[in-house]
Amino acid sequence: MDATPVWFMRQAGRYLPEYRALRDKHSLLELCHTPDLAAHVTLQPIRRFAVDAAILFADILLPFEPLGLGLSFAAGEGPRIARPIRDAAAVRALPILEPEESLGYVLEAARLVARELPPHVPLVGFAGAPFTLASYAIEGGASKTFTRTKTFMYQTPEAWHLLLDRFADFTGRYLAAQARAGARALQLFDSWVGCLSPADYRRYVLPHSRKALSLAAAADVPVIHFGTGTGPFLEDFAGAGGDVVGIDWRIPLDAAWGRLRNGQGIQGNLDPAALLAPREVLRRQVREVLDRAGGRSGHVFNLGHGVVPETSPDAVAFVVEQVHGG
């Protein structure tokens, strides 16, 4: 295929009426826990759009349930972690998980989806990166300043590194297990790592992301390493690994690509808010991303973060057309 491939983070989600209809009957966690439903939701955007990949419907925080941290989602709000990790003892008390046992339902959903997808549409599996998982585990939910996370990191570096090592080990094996279940690409989500200074990224996070990515690479499918706000330390972020680096809209795609390691592809990087713009603005912004990629192979078109709930499905269809029309 000559056209640039395109898929959307959170392409299965709240902006789709057929997803909202299911959510009227089931909670987010019910959808995740039930392989038939998770597979069904994963396939919803595939039925609507000519996207070039399916992203498994799941949540990066699902491992918190078998870890005993207590996960819930309040209506209209973010995740709540009932028993956040606040000291070294809590880190040491974490059980060692086997993905097949603890998150077998996700792997089962992957198997169901892989069976249903047309051969030209690969399934992308995903998991949270060590830093982003740690930030939720420590904060107990979403955060703007990540104050507790950084305090933990600075004050108890040994416990911090143990926690990130645990998450790296689990998340790397979990990604590999998704590949064995049928995922033909994997994405490591380090959504909030951009809150760190470049020096802190290198010292406190990089080795753990490298470990997770190296465990995932063992599955021998392409791995995408995604983060937002990574511009200031992109060389280190890319150096942690991944065949493709996912960037947000805050950095011009060509500038970012020039800073990657030899041979790494790039994924991105339209601002999700651009899908709320009138067609001429959206067209211009899609065009700018494509122009900066310059038609080089190794570019996967995507947003710089997930589709926002206010998005019209028509806007998604329009972007797919624009990208494929090239």
Place this chain on the structure above:
Amino acid sequence: MDATPVWFMRQAGRYLPEYRALRDKHSLLELCHTPDLAAHVTLQPIRRFAVDAAILFADILLPFEPLGLGLSFAAGEGPRIARPIRDAAAVRALPILEPEESLGYVLEAARLVARELPPHVPLVGFAGAPFTLASYAIEGGASKTFTRTKTFMYQTPEAWHLLLDRFADFTGRYLAAQARAGARALQLFDSWVGCLSPADYRRYVLPHSRKALSLAAAADVPVIHFGTGTGPFLEDFAGAGGDVVGIDWRIPLDAAWGRLRNGQGIQGNLDPAALLAPREVLRRQVREVLDRAGGRSGHVFNLGHGVVPETSPDAVAFVVEQVHGG
């Protein structure tokens, strides 16, 4: 003075017990509205620390009251705007404000503080930048994704530019009025501008920041142009104006300084979370900022954003000592 000057954004605030004692008796808005109290709060950190500047106690959203938008602060939460701006008609209906009439109480507080301060401690006045003001006015409060703001910007660009022009005009004149009232430096806060792509900053924001900064420059005192997440478009951000550019911790200070316009100084850039770290980590991080500045004149030491409430006053004192000890 040979040592690097140092002050802290939000150095008068919730981390100080003497501030919390006042807040037990008065709301945030009461403190702002009462020149004696605002002046008193401004001076609290000056009594404790050997900081080299006082930052006027006020809030960037105070202009929303005379603009009729309805401003309140819910306990423990961010600002709430009762009548957010959601269409072009609302923009056109905004009154034109005279700072002396509409925010005379802030200027009176500035006069009181200027009278009380020792001569070697200048008062810094401040105001919100057009983008950051618009984002609050449109969202109706804080936001993580700025979806409404960007939708407004893309869908109604004429109304957007009119709104930002109004804010630029007011905020520039308001800053100049603070200088006339005794402020010996001014800071324009563009706290949330880092949510934009570099292309969108240039197209939708830069001309308005330039106007605000140019109106402020007429007052003939140094102007600091501060934003977070500005690394990806720092040349444009600095190009908008300011004698000093304030940066956050996400970009190494020397790399940022090298990208500024000829002669611009730099302010920053310790992560506010570093003040929650043990002394040896805090010392290392302060040292790193100072080393990157290399003792060159034109560096003002500050945090990359405001002091967080969890901070111990002792940590602030420690940073001041470290910076002055050089």
